[in-house]
Amino acid sequence: MLVCINVINAGPNPSHATGIARMVPPMALAAAACGADGIMIEVHNDPIHALCDGAQSLKPEEYAALAKKVQAVREVLA
Secondary structure, three states: OOOOEEOOOOOOOOOHOOOHHHHOOOHHHHHOOOOOOOEEEEEEEHHOOOOOOOHHHHHHHHHHHHHHHHHHHHHHHH
């Protein structure tokens, strides 16, 4: 069974509901820990000046760090 969690645009999601980027990493890690096969995360080079959803977007370097943590969680569960 394929499980995909969209931590930006779906369901009960503190990031999208509150529009706070700092809530995206814990939600993504929780999704990975629950076995999600995919996680959708908004990334923007300059979130402050994004035309939409900037407040919930990670910068590329933040995303890269999070991706490493998500991979570490997935390896523990493998």
